[in-house]
Amino acid sequence: MRHGTTAMLCGLLYAVWCGTAWGGTLACNGAQHIRLLHPVEIGPEELAEFRAMAPLRMLAVDAPPMSRYDKKQGSYTGVAVDTWCFITNKLGLRYEIDSARDQTVASKIEQVQQGRADVFMPLSLLPQRAKLGIFTEPYYQSFYAVITRKDRQLSVDSIDDLKSYQVGVVKGVALDARLQSLLPPNRLQRFDQANSDGLFKAVQDGTLDAAVFSQSIFEEKRYTREYFDLEAIHTLLDDPREYRFYFSPTAQNQRIVQAFDRYLAAIDVSLSVTKHEKGERDLIELYVKQRSQHQLWQFVGIGSTALVLIFGMAFLYYRRLARLLNERNRQIQEQAKALESANAQLKHLSLSDGLTGLANRRAFDQELLREHARSSRMGTPLSVLMADLDRFKAVNDYYGHATGDAYLCAVAKALKETASRATDLTARYGGEEFACLLPATGASDALALAERIRQAVEQLALPNTRAETGHLTISIGLATLQAGSGTAQSLLEQADAQLYAAKHGGGNRVHATELAG
Template identity: 35%
Template structure:
């Protein structure tokens, strides 16, 4: 009974084997600990970079929103100043049009009266529509505050695009409500700005109102605009008084885990949100961890292998004579097995290409020295690819083995050699054999293969057949073994071209 692997590696259980095992274990544990510590340090660095990136993103979003709203509010203030002190030389529609042209972000610039009717617009024609149902109009009518008001995103009544209304109330000289000036910022203005950031596939950039209503988001989805995120942990922390912060959570919109950062916009009731997908953000660290753990495992295997090798060598020295006899016997057996494998085809059991090349060189040199004829058959199974396609590779292997058995049965002299040349191609080497005898043998082999009756529906003969080419003659000093192969190969191609299941002689042999 063979000894267990542990006993074969370490021999008898001695103090030396235990000491080697303990040292190997300590080395492996030390290497693992160092690797895990380094991975933890690298992960902390990745997380710090992610937090910095998220903070920078939220800062950029908040600054952009503040600048956009400030520019828009300046326009509102200038329009209200014009309403308070009319200028006969400049009509109100013309003033609105000029202001709108200066800010490409504006989709609309309107002046509404106390009933919500459109009085003037930067866009022509003046639709004279009522905006009394809009939230921002109702807010200004109910509140005396003259400061800017940011409303929820709505669809423009002119072209249907999403816009974010920014409005101010204006009064009559006696302080009564006179109407509203409203500027509609294109939601696309925020989308265009957000597209300039690399947030990978599942990152998110968003702008929300302080009460949670979504104004803009990348990636954009119509269904998300206006949705309230007030109940999310981000807005709970904003309500707790935090101006900016970061956290990790699953999105209520798509369920993915992300690193979130938020920041309140200065002077306006808005919250900028930036989020990087956890899996994407840590993908670099995951790759680094996989490589590091793989190298660690390799290092541990090397430690184990080195320990086993050193310990085993010590025991081999102690039992040198006994092991030497065993190793010698094993090596002799292995050499015989390898020599046999090196010269025979693993599938068919007959000689392989290497064996054939060696035999051809030897027999060719002998034929040149002695002036004796040498014949070579090149044989190829017809339509074998179709056979494999129709019957499968197992059937193809079985077919090749049966054909090899036929060829082997014609090795009737010590020098005759049947070999598998490659794939479905075989060769037969016939020393001291003239061309006529080689042609007769080739025809006999062809008929014997056909008589096997192996079914082959794709063949014109309905059974497996083969074609062959024959080269023969007495080699001259200028000839080479490759010449014999090329002549037989060319003859084989002619046999294939003439319809298959035929034997063709090389041109020189055919002329003779």
């Protein structure tokens, strides 16, 4: 009995230690934003093996929106964290986190490669890394961008155009090796990862013409470091950066990676991406608000000081002070303009899809509520079209994600040109799913428009060798509310149900229904 009590206490102490050892935690509440597209089969013997394993020793890095470290909470959040928590919970795996804020990324990767840690997140695949560790399939994709000073007006349409300029890059990133092979040594300056701010300052002072850097991370740095004179002039869509989990090369971890890959092939992380990209924008908006308040207090402080000095100094000092105040006021006006521009960009970011340029799901849902209210007041019909690309996973698997992104952009353009009325709204609803909001559009007109969209996508003739037709096609679900008495949610659900029917009917077709008023 005494032995059993001792074992229980040891188990409890070990469980507490596993959650707090090494000084970090994961905020796993975001795992609810991960969903499965189809079930994943894990056998009972595998589950028993995973649950019996010792806690995995985990290393992470602050790289939003994949993972963001909160110093106050001592925890990580992000797309990678949501994905990790979802899968490890399904598999029954335990883990312990090392926050290790004083270590470099290279040092953390080396610990995994040498077996002193089990896993690192997030990390992009490089051949030399793959030789010394095990990568899972990707769960998030971003792109590099060419960043310049706004007044430079460089002409860059592809990475090859950088040959004419002085360029900077961070050592060891995915494009480092390619830039070294593309540019002569006297045209490429490579910066340590800990000195990425030095890279941007070199662009600001004209030492470099351009920097190649992760676009999503730059957008955050642009506000937190006040790089308002810099901009991303070109996104390198041909060189996507895919983020994965990186495991040490052991037989146990090989089995874990195989189980992870089964889940990664079946999950949809679009809601998590939306959540954490929005979280990043919220951080920027908070910063802008605090900065505006700081400028206000600075202005008040300068004004108060001016009044005291005006009454206490001679005329010559007054003239000198007036010049100083004029300069400070000019600086404040310039900062106010920059903040106004930042707010406008934030509003655009929050309502648009970064890849296709269409409205995003958030913008679509907001506009649907407004148009439904208008339809109810005016008694006009309202139609919603939901569309999904057929067998699109095969495109990414066979041709690669860069081709998949190009296909999405081409389809988005076709939808935008077909649903072209000023009142129509076309959105990328998530992944390869699109939506069209058609105000004052009856069932017959909406059905005709849906068929034109189906034909427009088919006429693009985008190759898809895994499809029966040999090219990319689209399935469409359509729902029309005749008098506006139904809810906006029911209209959306009916369109989604028709899309489901179109997909299961073989794809490349339109299914439609009407909701009685």
